[in-house]
Amino acid sequence: MSDAASPEGILNEIAAGILGLETLGRRNSDALDFSEQAAWGLKQALEDALEAGQRASPNTEPQPGYISREHSVRAIALTTLGLETLATRNRDSLDFSNQSVWAIEKALLDAYAEGISAGR
DSSP, X not given: OOOTTSHHHHHHHHHHHHHOOSOSSOOSOHHHHEEEEEHHHHHHHHHHHHHHHHHHOSOSSOOTTOOOHHHHHHHHHHHHHOOSXXXXXXXXXXXXXXXXXXXXXXXXXXXXXXXXXXXO
């Protein structure tokens, strides 16, 4: 069990509160390790993880290479979750995707790290 104030604890809270996931840990069961996620929920979770990283950042200025929050969230969604867009398109086949908990965990960790780079 992770401390609620640790990055892992914060990300688990985001995953539970926004994405409805009990844990980001693997449980060796397809029914438990994969879930249908809405694009808007994934976007909100990534934004919240990025903001948590910003709050934890010792940096007061963005670090070299940081562009913007929106760009960061889109890039993480594409590279880690394989989603070209997080926009609502009013079609279930486009707005929902089956994601593994480990891909979601990596995406949230990447967003948190990006938040640290972004600074406060």
